[in-house]
Amino acid sequence: MTLEWRHVIVHSADPAALGQWWAEALGWVVVHTSDVEFAIAPASGRLPGMEFVRLDEPKQGKSRLHLDFVPDDQDAEVARLVALGAQRVDIGQGDQSWVVLADPEGNEFCLLGRRSD
Known part of the structure; x- marks a missing residue:
């Protein structure tokens, strides 16, 4: 079996704002947007990337x-x-x-x- 690492998923209250912040921080490009998700990658077609997905629950405690x-x-x-x-x-x-x-x-x-x- 072969696995391909596609994304790190980050739950977010505002996926577009947080995804744009990470794109700027990393110098990455935006590869997908919708009302509930925002994806970035090092370059178009290059993996792995980060995908920010809307989650209305607030973050609780230290990230695992x-x-x-x-x-x-x-x-x-x-x-x-x-x-x-x-x-x-x-x-x-x-x-x-x-x-x-x-x-x-x-x-x-x-x-x-x-x-x-």
């Missing part, structure tokens, strides 16, 4: 799944994403080399330290 990103310059990316609307969050990580942020709807993600070549 989050994404990790490795930037070229952690400080610059933290500043850029905070300027876009991300927030620094403390999920009990303590003093670590990574930074935990949350998107505008409170979904946590991490910016790891510098890439090792």
Whole structure:
């Protein structure tokens, strides 16, 4: 059996707004929109992508799944994403080399330290 990873699904109160935020944050393109979903990908036809699906229930507690990103310059990316609307969050990580942020709807993600070549 072969599996193809298609999307990470993110439940959202406002799929278009959150999806557009992530498209800008990642430099990805919008590949599908409807009243209840908004999909982005690294490029048209390229997978995996992220699909934001309307869910009217509010987020409760810490996310059980989050994404990790490795930037070229952690400080610059933290500043850029905070300027876009991300927030620094403390999920009990303590003093670590990574930074935990949350998107505008409170979904946590991490910016790891510098890439090792």
